[in-house]
Amino acid sequence: MTDRTPAIDERRLWSDLMALAEITDAARPWTRRSFTPLFDQGRDWLRRRFAEAGLAVRLDAAANLFGRLEGSEPGRPVVMLGSHSDSVPSGGRFDGPAGVIAALEVARALRESGRTLRHPVEVVDCLAEEPSDFGLSCIGSRAMAGLLAPEMLDYRGPGGERLGDAIDRVGGDTARLATARRSDVAAFLELHIEQGVVLERSRTDIGIVTGIVGIVRLELVFLGEAAHAGTMPMAMRRDAGVAAARLVGFVSERAQALAQLGRGYVVATTGVIEVAPNAINVVPQRGRVVVDVRAEDAALLDAFVAEIEAEARCIAEATATVVERCATLSRATPAACDPRLRTLLAEGAAARGLSSLSLPSGAGHDAAFLSRIAPAAMVFVPCREGRSHTPEEWAEPAAIAAGAATMLEAVLRFDAGAAAG
Template identity: 60%
Template sequence: MSAAIRLGRNMPLDAERLWSDLMDLATITEPERPYTRRSFSKLFIEGREWLARRFKEAGMTVRIDAGGNLIGRLEGSDTTAGTIIIGSHSDTVPSGGRFDGVAGVIAALEIARSLHQAGRKLRHAVEVVDFLAEEPSEFGLSCVGSRAMTGMLTGDQLDFTDPTGERLGEAIARVGGDPKRLTDAVRGDVVACFELHIEQGAVLEESRIDLGMVSAIVGIARVEIAFEGRADHAGTTPMTMRRDAGLAAAMTVSFVADRASKDALTGQGHFVATCGIVEQEPNAANVVPGASRIVVDIRAEDHSLTQYFIAALDQRTRAIAHQLGIGRPVWKVLSDSDPAQCDDTLRSMLQESAISLGLSSRTMASGAGHDTAFLTRIAPSAMVFVPCREGRSHAPEEWAERDSLAAGAAVIHDAILKFDLVTEPEQGSGEAIV
């Protein structure tokens, strides 16, 4: 029995309308590369115009903030209560899917529309947000809009350029933002944030659980390791006389997989590590590799585990280089972000809502990055995952069931009502106390 059927009369929103909007927005795509709607592109702007019309039809006032975020707003009855944000992103990766990010925006739209049509004005204002450029953009930066809203978009980043030479600041202005007044995008009135997203993994589907309540969004570290050996003839150089940088890379890849598998079982939360880039030179069939380069992607719910892993990787790569008689590996930490913790109180409200609506749920970490990771810097934030078929994402085959999406939206809708009733603004501030 599907999640929506089990909800029955408890369904607070229109599942068919949510689905119809989702499929309609998916038609705004590059025909030869479904489903592609890259940030800052003409199709992206067309998709936002479509969203803005829907926002207005749902009774919301619509604006684009200085950071380029599209925002629809339902005013609350108490101007001191603060704002509840619901949203995600409408941009896609090349040849992406119809659900990643977009489902969160459409679910937020349906929640606001249902509140408006029911004539239910909350004490808090409610905003539906399409965050600008959550996916890695042509400017080499992701989560542009949520960075702007949380004060994390820097002047240096505004000077990043795309392959055509356009500056990021110019592109933000082109889609309606105002990079000269970027501080205006930073929010101090937000008291809670909610985001619905497909899981992008197969845990919920395999375990036949309706929803995932996100405990944390992993921190991501990337380390570049370069080995310098000596290129030699592959046929005439004895095995005992080689200085094979390719072998060093292979041994490192094996270590990463083995060590990550063990660290994932420590009970310190979600942990994975991947050697997604492995390059060697001269990359010829009849030449012993003289140089190799690896980039290791490390994702952890507990940042201390990342630090331990990097220290072990450093020690192991030095030992490999010594064993093979090649130069000391050259290391570069490309990035290292802290995990973002979701709010326990909001997650409890979501779990209570799931129980009251007859839905099963489990707590889980997000192994992918999301706008919510930045929003946790300004307000209590929470995420709800819905199952997606075979865990597929960032591909045209990406798929989530209508009823799963409706169930996730229904739980957020119910949790927002709970939050609106049980929180009171602190005297003299816009912050909520639970």
């Protein structure tokens, strides 16, 4: 091979992305859930593509899939690129897979150019970034960060299978889970569709992520008293449905107020609302809500969650109900993207004649966990109407190629900077 400037092959990148998408549940495109036979098929396809690209392929103890391109200086830490290949049910073709295939294309561009970096480069497909049937997301990246706690391995799926057994079933080795923890990563970069409309509406090519929001999922259950809807006077009711509804309103209104404070991105959603006995002529005895709270500012996130808990108690007193349960189902702290990597991405975009802007990520990503062990940053590319987690999710081939080119330029600059240092 001759030594030439590495270049992204847009046609090849797109072809691979569409080929991986075809490994799906035909009745529910584009579905490839973690720990399913379709996920295994997708992984087999990726293994072949990694190997064909000349990468050394392996699975770690947490069933993360890697393809490695060696560097010229043994002992250098790894530049890691990638995302995830699993999807939500009836999801899209781009959320996750675009990042894996773009990372593969960067590695191929480097190898085909004859350019050997000082650092080794690893392409990673992280296990189960999307919320899995075991009630946990970002399983592989948690393990790399040393945050997949032993008790999590005992989480059960719908059929009763342990998470630990499922990881082993797809190629992991949870008896050796500690070996999945990484301390040799110099930088992690992840390409992703924006899942929002900022880039599209501003006609900007590249988004450079400032940080990834922290996420708290809070379950609250109000307990009242069931009664006949026609004969129980309003003043004497203990209506748990009313209590739940009041909390839903508070969460939305308070989130809107906090978003005006200038302390970064903050949103809140009550996506689960249940009442029992759920009959039209019965005053609800039980009202359950699950609230998803997200914010860039860790202190603001914690304060908002505390406000929700306090408001729930006030609502219970006002409605003659009780808060039967108030529990944090999951918590992920906000993750700031590395300033140096963000600068390299901005320089990389400019070198390719691409416009860029900085923006936060309101969604969770593997980069949030990998930022615990290494400098990490993310590249966003525009997606049509901000649609994501839906079959209509779409990004243009040129947009994904532009993101891959930006990432490639950043990798080259990072490696050169290490040499200069």
